[in-house]
Amino acid sequence: MHWADQLASRVAEELRARGKDVYIFNGGLSVSGLQHIGRLRGEIILGEIVRRILEKQGLRIRQYITLYTQDAWKGKKPQREAFPKGEGDRYVGWPLIRVPDPHGCHNNWVDHYWEDFGPYIEKFTDGRIEVITTTEMYRGPLKQVVKEIMSKKEEVRRIINKYRARKPYPEGWIPFEPICAKCGRIDTTRSTRIVDGEHVEYVCDNCGHRGVASIEEGKLNWRLEWAGVWKALNVDFEPFGKDHAAPGGSRDSCVELSREILGYEPPAGQPYEWVAIRTRSGVSDMSSSGFSGITPREWLQVAHAEILRFLYLSTPVMRKVVINPLDIPQYYSRYYRAMRLHHKMEGQGGEEAVEEARSYELAQLTDEVRPVPEIPYLHAALLVQVLPRENRVEEAVRRLKRSGHLPENPEPHQLRWAETLLEKAARWVEKYAPPNLKITVLDRVTSEIAESLTMRDRLRGLADALERVEPWTEEGIKQAMIQYTQGYTPQERRQFYREFYEVFLGRDSGPRAAPLLAVLDKRMVVERLRNL
RNA sequence: GGGCCCGUAGCUCAGCCUGGUAGAGCGGCGGGCUUUUAACCCGUAGGUCCCGGGUUCGAAUCCCGGCGGGCCCGCCA
Numbered sequence: 001m002h003w004a005d006q007l008a009s010r011v012a013e014e015l016r017a018r019g020k021d022v023y024i025f026n027g028g029l030s031v032s033g034l035q036h037i038g039r040l041r042g043e044i045i046l047g048e049i050v051r052r053i054l055e056k057q058g059l060r061i062r063q064y065i066t067l068y069t070q071d072a073w074k075g076k077k078p079q080r081e082a083f084p085k086g087e088g089d090r091y092v093g094w095p096l097i098r099v100p101d102p103h104g105c106h107n108n109w110v111d112h113y114w115e116d117f118g119p120y121i122e123k124f125t126d127g128r129i130e131v132i133t134t135t136e137m138y139r140g141p142l143k144q145v146v147k148e149i150m151s152k153k154e155e156v157r158r159i160i161n162k163y164r165a166r167k168p169y170p171e172g173w174i175p176f177e178p179i180c181a182k183c184g185r186i187d188t189t190r191s192t193r194i195v196d197g198e199h200v201e202y203v204c205d206n207c208g209h210r211g212v213a214s215i216e217e218g219k220l221n222w223r224l225e226w227a228g229v230w231k232a233l234n235v236d237f238e239p240f241g242k243d244h245a246a247p248g249g250s251r252d253s254c255v256e257l258s259r260e261i262l263g264y265e266p267p268a269g270q271p272y273e274w275v276a277i278r279t280r281s282g283v284s285d286m287s288s289s290g291f292s293g294i295t296p297r298e299w300l301q302v303a304h305a306e307i308l309r310f311l312y313l314s315t316p317v318m319r320k321v322v323i324n325p326l327d328i329p330q331y332y333s334r335y336y337r338a339m340r341l342h343h344k345m346e347g348q349g350g351e352e353a354v355e356e357a358r359s360y361e362l363a364q365l366t367d368e369v370r371p372v373p374e375i376p377y378l379h380a381a382l383l384v385q386v387l388p389r390e391n392r393v394e395e396a397v398r399r400l401k402r403s404g405h406l407p408e409n410p411e412p413h414q415l416r417w418a419e420t421l422l423e424k425a426a427r428w429v430e431k432y433a434p435p436n437l438k439i440t441v442l443d444r445v446t447s448e449i450a451e452s453l454t455m456r457d458r459l460r461g462l463a464d465a466l467e468r469v470e471p472w473t474e475e476g477i478k479q480a481m482i483q484y485t486q487g488y489t490p491q492e493r494r495q496f497y498r499e500f501y502e503v504f505l506g507r508d509s510g511p512r513a514a515p516l517l518a519v520l521d522k523r524m525v526v527e528r529l530r531n532l
Numbered sequence: 533g534g535g536c537c538c539g540u541a542g543c544u545c546a547g548c549c550u551g552g553u554a555g556a557g558c559g560g561c562g563g564g565c566u567u568u569u570a571a572c573c574c575g576u577a578g579g580u581c582c583c584g585g586g587u588u589c590g591a592a593u594c595c596c597g598g599c600g601g602g603c604c605c606g607c608c609a
Contacts, residue, residue, distance in 0.1 A: 486567090508568090
């Protein structure tokens with residue numbers, strides 16, 4: 001059985017025990033910097049998949065993604081480097097939502113880095129995910145929870161101190177951290193007295209300021225905040241990264257505090273592994289505050305959302321996914337294979353095939369599962385490179401019909417797939433493709449190349465042979481070229497092809513000659529050879 | 533100190549949950565094309581399933597103990 005189905009049935013069991021009409025799913029993100037596609041995995045797509053499986057079984061579910069916008073900006077080196085020179089230093093410890101946009105185009109740090117992520121959530125899911133920030137929650141549903149926690153502060157302290165035996169909090173400790181009115185930090189303040197239900201006195205260890213703050217202007221201690229969010233939103237299921245999963249970690253302490261202090265049964269959970277990226281320098285986990293990884297916007301430039309979903313679905317949740325942009329053509333091959341398995345276009349292959357097919361099915365953005373044309377990614381990459389830039393997508397589509405990759409009268413979704421694939425492949429060639437996959441058809445033969453030719457007559461003669469090819473298909477061209485070069489010695493043939501590639505691509509090798517010529521215009525090919 | 537993941541064909545990995553004569557993709561090699569080759573198609577993989585014990589008629593698969601690699605938490609963020 002697919003891991004997603006197993007997870008869904010386990011979650012379903014736990015949900016039924018909670019007995020509600022509408023269940024709440026949640027995920028959490030701290031917008032500390034680059035919002036990479038790894039964050040889609042556990043906090044968004046995982047929940048969405050489980051939700052959709054369970055909705056099909058008749059459960060009613062609302063899904064949120066909570067942004068931890070009150071968290072302190074830690075001022076890690078890559079974060080600081082987003083600002084000009086030393087400007088970032090003064091924001092260290094500020095709530096993320098108050099840190100200015102280093103590029104000046106948005107209201108603040110959060111808005112800026114959310115730009116390449118937030119609007120794309122709906123392109124990677126069914127779109128039914130609501131965004132909420134802790135900043136708003138402290139002014140709304142979390143406020144009551146904060147009051148409740150503060151009213152039981154000694155009991156809270158007793159529990160939390162079990163997790164920090166070496167450095168217990170002292171008597172009177174208040175688990176609320178206000179924003180310092182003077183220096184702006186949220187990570188250096190200590191509440192010293194509860195004034196009334198809604199205000200605390202505090203002292204800032206950074207600047208020494210003493211003041212009174214509203215409980216809307218601060219945050220709960222990290223060991224409590226998550227539990228507070230559960231209760232405030234009535235969360236019933238929430239996955240969490242492996243960093244929260246360690247025994248004695250935040251999940252453990254929040255489970256206990258939720259039950260003991262808040263009287264709230266903690267949600268069902270599921271730990272998940274992170275996503276890494278392979279670059280020239282090696283493999284490393286994608287990191288928000290480290291600014292490592294690619295954003296959803298960048299992913300969509302070079303690949304469909306379904307491909308990423310498929311990668312996540314075909315990897316067990318507790319296993320690391322390593323994304324290598326150079327492997328995107330292969331990801332498509334795997335996706336197409338799974339598609340064939342799902343649509344029974346390929347013979348059964350046992351349990352593994354069944355799960356691949358299921359991964360494909362769950363990778364879809366809607367419940368409609370329609371096969372797309374199996375256009376190899378590298379083929380698309382070749383096409384867009386050899387066609388003239390203007391109208392190249394339209395022309396490429398014509399070629400795809402001719403080569404049988406697309407039906408003569410494609411359905412709208414088939415056509416859309418082809419067009420978007422061509423655009424993405426073109427972008428991939430620019431951004432990621434290794435040099436040997438990059439080709440350009442020369443506008444004209446430079447004099448330098450023309451002068452270097454030693455087989456000019458033979459190349460000219462090829463023009464006549466090719467002119468007779470009708471229709472202009474790969475097969476016909478192939479036959480003509482084999483015939484034309486029949487009497488050549490291996491060395492001559494080698495040289496002939498070298499010069500052939502020089503004439504068209506300005507380099508001594510390239511894609512196989514026949515497919516290359518087939519996608520080029522016949523008249524152009526004949527004329528270029530004839531005029532050498 | 534605690535926990536997680538991984539260790540199976542050159543590479544990436546599936547198979548382990550529900551034990552029953554070792555799999556896929558890619559690369560490579562061969563062929564389609566006496567030929568350049570990187571599209572596409574077809575064919576081709578014999579690897580101590582990390583090591584050692586145990587359970588079993590039978591273990592890559594379950595249990596215990598190691599070794600190696602990666603990562604998280606360590607009660608400050």
